[in-house]
Amino acid sequence: MIDLWWLSIPVIITLFLGLRKLNTTINNPLLKALTNPVFITITLIAILLVSFSLPYSQFASHSQLLSYLLEPAIVALALPLYQQFVHIRRNLLLIVGCCSLGIINATVVATLLSAAFNVPTQLAASVAALSVTTPITLLVTDSLGGIASLAAAMVIFIGLLGALFALLILRQVGIYNHQAQGVAIGTAFHAIGTAAALVEHPRIGAFASVAMALSALLTALIVPLLYPFLSQALL
Amino acid sequence: MDxxxxxxxxFPYLLSSCLILGCLAIAKIIMHWLQGSFPAPLLAMLMLLTLLLTNVxxxxHLAPCAKPLLNVMPLFFIPAGVGFIEHxxxxxxxxQFLSAVFILVxxxxxxxxxxxxxxxxGRIEHD
Incomplete structure (x- = not known):
């Protein structure tokens, strides 16, 4: 049998860049969220592997180079974080406080649900750090002993949910303040939600990207300290 | 060419990559030494952010490699994201549990x- 695994990386790159190009041409916010290139690429590759019974371990080992590059890319996140810091100095305390509140709430609600459904500890750890962008979820979930890939998939789906319904929900409850909308969307629905917020209004998008960047930092600091305490008390 | x-x-690319990889290497050494569970890349990100905020x-200095890396960053978590098929x-x-988490969190x-x-x-936008 011909070994085609060397095609893993070229296939990922071609699919992702092609879909991203296609996504930029779409103006409808609903359609834009549904054709998120990361979501579609992951779904297509997953369907391909499952349909042809191809082992994930082979795919993972042949696309390892991309996974290795995730670490320096996370370090490089310091740049947008620094750029956002400069712009939010005036409201820093309120935004940091609200992002922290959102992260603590997400971890507490997830752990309470884990206790209510009596799920295994590995699954409970997998949903403890969902209020953050995907690369940070991967790292934090891994450090908590959860299933990082499951957490990453959940985060992407949560982002899509936010892109579709977040602003609608906030308007339904009578919240029209751009700062409130942006910070809430950036913290709860991270990158995909932020992208949708940017399409809606640049000010909402700016606050959402600040909140998303801060959440990355705060999740890394708060969740590894909070989750062991919560899991011991509740699970 | 001369x-x-x-x-x-x-040189700008070398400096930028040295800053990123240098912070990552130092963070990995620190975490290995401390035997801690805090992710080393996040510690490196904090170190680099501190260096930026203190104007060191x-x-x-950072932009030449950081910008292209960040531009294609979603590519790097696709292999891990596909890993959900193992579960x-x-x-x-x-x-039922995952649906509850997906909506309520x-x-x-x-x-x-x-x-x-x-x-x-306030609830209304005044600007």
Whole structure:
């Protein structure tokens, strides 16, 4: 049998860049969220592997180079974080406080649900750090002993949910303040939600990207300290 | 081409990559030494952010490699993201729990944060 695994990386790159190009041409916010290139690429590759019974371990080992590059890319996140810091100095305390509140709430609600459904500890750890962008979820979930890939998939789906319904929900409850909308969307629905917020209004998008960047930092600091305490008390 | 010109062209990239990889290497050594579970890349990100905030490192020192890396960053977590297919059995078994998490975790955070900011800044946009 011909070994085609060397095609893993070229296939990922071609699919992702092609879909991203296609996504930029779409103006409808609903359609834009549904054709998120990361979501579609992951779904297509997953369907391909499952349909042809191809082992994930082979795919993972042949696309390892991309996974290795995730670490320096996370370090490089310091740049947008620094750029956002400069712009939010005036409201820093309120935004940091609200992002922290959102992260603590997400971890507490997830752990309470884990206790209510009596799920295994590995699954409970997998949903403890969902209020953050995907690369940070991967790292934090891994450090908590959860299933990082499951957490990453959940985060992407949560982002899509936010892109579709977040602003609608906030308007339904009578919240029209751009700062409130942006910070809430950036913290709860991270990158995909932020992208949708940017399409809606640049000010909402700016606050959402600040909140998303801060959440990355705060999740890394708060969740590894909070989750062991919560899991011991509740699970 | 003159070697000096070549060096002048590649120096910003070398400096930028050295800053990123240097912080990552130091963070890995620290975490290995401390035997801690805190992710080393996040510690490296904090170190680099501190260097930027204290003006030890300037934005333009970091940008040449950081910007292209960040531009294609979603590519790097696609292999890990596909890994959920290894856990389809858990997803099928725990779909009720996962659905509850999927809806309640972001929804409560969204409403809580928006409500708190509205208390300080009002519910309506005045600008």
């Amino acid at each position: 070697p000096r010109t070549v060096l002048k062209k590649i 490192v300037k934005e333009h 389809l059995e858990i997803i099928a078994l725990q779909w 972001p929804l409560t955070s969204l409403l809580l944060i928006a409500a708190v900011i509205s208390v300080f800044k």
